[in-house]
Amino acid sequence: MADFRGRPAYLQIADDIRSQILDGTLQAEDRLPSEADLMADYGVSRIVVRNAVEVLRSEGLVVKQQGRGSFVRAQRPQRTRVVGDLYSERPEASPFAASARASGQVPEWEYQTRRTTASKTIADRLGIQAGDPVMRTSYRFFADGEPAMLSTSFEPLAITEGTPVEQPEGGPVTGVVPRMDAIGIHITHVVEDVTGRSARPYEAETLKVPVGVPILAIERTYFAKSRPVETADIVVSSDRYVLSYRLPVPPRND
């Protein structure tokens, strides 16, 4: 391995392979040369080729599978969670189901719901006191049988307790907007705070993605005027999802 500028060998090898991926010499799903091959090709030890491939893995360009090899990862996410249109054009029962159907997939989900009390974080987001009763619902969404999205939502029981829509699922109406409408609360807007971070072990396991891959974490809160009526933590694999926000720009009035 020629040593340019003292740059470590494993970075040079990573550069080399990366450029082959980016210029198309190595295509999506192609198998990289095995570690033994790379050792021979570049004349380095196994630890160097492992470091090189690890760099590409942490960049999300490559996935490794024990026993099979390392593969160029399909680059672009296949699914889109469209947000703007969902809310503004037809508030359907479930944003997830709507976006899944829009891309021709079969949506499924499972959920667990229970009464609990609000943590400080959740209380702050809902504008209530820590310890106030809330309805907590954990969802796990599947698209075409594959786990796709996790969501945990919280509603103040002060709003829904004793109404027909106390249960988020299984009642006569589903979906936050229609359910709240049914009890005379009209949702005016929704705020989504989006961050990116690495998948935590529980999330990686539940979403069936490799540990450490970047995920998108969304804090979504529905408001009726200035009053929060539901908040949720949503996690999607950024491998598989693009969040697409469509925002209106009103005409200027000057």
Added chain:
Amino acid sequence: MADFRGRPAYLQIADDIRSQILDGTLQAEDRLPSEADLMADYGVSRIVVRNAVEVLRSEGLVVKQQGRGSFVRAQRPQRTRVVGDLYSERPEASPFAASARASGQVPEWEYQTRRTTASKTIADRLGIQAGDPVMRTSYRFFADGEPAMLSTSFEPLAITEGTPVEQPEGGPVTGVVPRMDAIGIHITHVVEDVTGRSARPYEAETLKVPVGVPILAIERTYFAKSRPVETADIVVSSDRYVLSYRLPVPPRND
């Protein structure tokens, strides 16, 4: 090192340190025990402790500095890039400057602009042909002197060529919406496609973040009715930024 269920030692050590970080035993900015200390503490070889710390690094919980040590990373992003309000309430010159001022920071930016031709990707996003001339502008935004956001924008020269707003910066008007207004093109909406991925080497270097930390990549396109008039690739560190989208939910009409 007790060996539970055959789970690899480095994962157990990572679990151990992770729980110390999450429960506050190790606080933000605290130095982890050195590799030599961890080797002695757990009775394992250096490669094991390095693997363990690498796991935490890839999860974004720890940063390493050669010669100094490994440190618990400050967790929560401090800055918010507010999106919905910017477009819907007052289309200001620069979304970046507006959001920076909103959080009490001093916005600065540098840019390079030049004529070029559209790649296939950009052409698709702008609804033009690959090879058509475009104006390309690369921005690097700073907040309080620290690099905060990268952006590369493309405008079809078919729209702006020969007009006073051909140059995105330095002309009589700045900002996409006002500039397009000035030549009679009224932007109706903007689409932001958000993905998360690991920082690429160039981005890590330019944003001064450790390699491999998750970043948010935004493809933003401005539309005048159905016609795209500008598109940009925006990269922000998810360490430092939350994207906050505020979306209206119209009243039901059924």
Added chain:
DNA sequence: TCGTCCTACTTGTTATAACGTGTTGAGTGC
């Protein structure tokens, strides 16, 4: 006093070696 140098300590890089675990396909026996 101040700057330089040196040393101790830290993580970074690389080599060699061995064994574990998961995958795959060829070969074998029924």
Added chain:
DNA sequence: GCACTCAACACGTTATAACAAGTAGGACGA
């Protein structure tokens, strides 16, 4: 023809060893 076995091969884990390179603080000389 089919199922099972097994060997070859892939990556996963761990040990030992050595030197490189960056940092910080103390010793030392001007």
